Amino acid sequence: MTGFLLRRVGGALFVLFALSVLVYAVFYVAPGDVARIACGPRCSTAQIDQVSAQLRLDDPVYAQYWHFLQGIVAGRDYSTGTEIAHCGAPCLGFSYQSDQQVTELILAKLPVTASLVTGAFVLWIIIGVGTGVLSVWRRGRLSERVLTWLTLAGTATPVFVIGLLLIIVFCSTLAWLPFPQYVPLTEDPEQWMWNLLLPWFALALLESAKYARLTRSSMLETLAEDHVRTFRAFGVSERAILGRHALRGAVAPVIALSALDFGTMFGGAVLTESLFGIPGLARELVEAVRTVDLPVVVGLVLVIGFFVVLANTVADVLYAVADRRVVLA
């Protein structure tokens, strides 16, 4: 198990390194006037020279990358022309739009996205797996067909449709909930929850459809296996067979998929964040791309990539814990 763990973590570190090289290459080593692109369309010649100096564009490419990496690991100093600003590790540079440190900018947005994703995650697992189990339990009956139809509809409906419907029904017509407006958890936990409830559900309903189908198909697959026949032949009730044996077979695939989704969602909940006015990472990314704020884009891509890789590694390890045969293979 230890060897397996070390191999996975080593692999993850390598992927992160490769990602940083790739991202750096795509944005900073691209042909053209990098300083002009990096600085943005409204920069003056003086500003462009300053950016060029900051990025040390006269150095060879590997040295440039080395400074970039150094900044992440140990921090680096930036000359802004008149003074020298220190950017502590992990330094991802400065935004050309707001002069803020990219790290600070991301750290400010991270809890927002984390709030959204974590809550939605809990909901989508409960709703998705629950629906899956229910449709297996009622298999062959009308209720199963209705559930299957609902999950299909769920997969096919875009989040902004579900989200808008939720807002119209619960905020406008029934007025049970406030129009969502992000309140940090540290400020007011209760308001945090009430305001996030709709975004959570909007995201979870969409995602849960996938989990319902996965749970259902994994359970049906297990039910067709020989060992289920054994337990039936030994008088074990259908409920125990579903709950103990069939569901157990669905655990590993659900873990694998959910860890992946959890990681991807850090940068992927763009529509949900925009629709509900949640100032998260994905919205920031869209904004940075729009204003060609390269340091912010690079920083965000790296951070989001970090979460995806982290989630993947956690998924691998959890999968091995859920199904011990993996480690042996």
Place this chain on the structure above:
Amino acid sequence: MSLIEVTDLSVDFGSVRAVDKVSFTLEPGAALGVVGESGSGKSTVAYALLGLHRGTGASVAGAVEVAGVDVAAASDPELRALRGGKAAMVFQDPLSALDPYYAVGDQIAEVYRVHRKVSRRAARARAVEVLDRVGIADAARRSRSRPHEFSGGMRQRALIAMALACEPRVLIADEPTTALDVTVQAQILDLLHELRAETGLGLLLVTHDVGVAAESVDDILVMRHGKVVERGPVGEVLAAPSQAYTRELLAAVPRIEGAGRASVPGPRFEAEAAAPAGAGEPVLEARDLRKVYGKRAKAFTAVDGVSVAVHAGETLGIVGESGSGKTTLGRMLVGLLAPDGGSVSRTAEVQMVFQDPGSALNPRRSIGESIADPLRARGEKDEGRIRARVDELLVRVGLEAAHYDRYPHEFSGGQRQRVCIARALAPSPRLIVCDEPVSSLDVTTQAQVLDLLDELRRELGLALVFIAHDLAVVRQVSDRVAVMRRGRVVESGTVAEVYGAPQDPYTKQLLAAVPALDPSAAALRRSERRELAEVA
């Protein structure tokens, strides 16, 4: 009152009648064997005893009463109380018959708690107790292992332990030893015999293997196409079968004693009587072959210094249990695997026939194309010549030229193996390595395929390497035999030497484990095995 009373049982799957008006009874403490080839409906009968067809779409007619429970009329809870509580079932493949995610002891405890109102702790204790009873050493510790950490024999023991947990009155065993090696099979059959003597439970044994039935039951029921062909005390039925089908079935069973291949008359046999075996020129010579899988600490030596030579026109049998390295050796002989040590010299084309003809053929390719593949691979481009050669081969292996455009699923297992043999023959090899060519076939089909191989050998002067776990089959087809164990050849010689006067203790153990067709000899063999086990 009888433990099992079945009257006019019929089971239909849609329009197919799997079981047709079968009746029998089983008394307490008695053992009944249900014998038949695949598709005879024997397992369907066993499933009906526990009402396992309920809710599957099969329609069941007739009366089935097991341990006083009317299976057709019983409510679901009554049926569940019967299953495992009064009548327990043991299945064929013990790996897939247990849940891979839970510890073996927990699975037994789960079943126990279905039938007895006891605490988890007490159920676990019971699980350890029954595991110990079926001969799992260090049962308390091993009960925490998952099924994949058990060997095949241990898994079957665990399944029997699960069946014993609630002290049922009937044990229904559906091919309980089919997936096991012959020595392990003997241990399991001995265990079943012992349990029956000790607890007085009734045993219903479903098997395709007449030898297994002969060893273990009092009465026998021979089934074919869903009907009972013959029934009676096992000694009588096997010694003097009254029905033609039973005679046919018994004649097809390869035997470990009496006349072997020598009984097959052929021109070559007479010639060979004068010359010692292996007089033809050598077609293949392998020296000191080695194959290691895995690296460093996990390294496993599958084949460890094996030397064999095969001569034109002879059959070399390689016999061994699973994990003995016989398949790895076969693949190295053909050149499918590169040896890690030693050398193979082939003087002519060598081909291979694989174990499972179902998966050895591409299901999306017509059989004619599959047979043509090796010809095309050798650069033959003339479609007319290819077609003519394939047609000739199809006829040669007992199929029809018109079968060219058919697909593998349209054929039976035996026919598919004929296709595989035709494919191996296509490039005119001098040697064919057959890896378990008949182990997935019914005994009558098996006999036909063996006859075909022998015919080809005689007519084409082929040499064969025949790899199998079944000692009787190997004896029937081989001139010389090599016995493999743990990657090494422990004994080799002519059939008469190895089978008649085995020298190595392992060979002796293997031979003693083969079920005898004579029930009266069963007790003798059982004690023989016990002695050999004590020596070992």
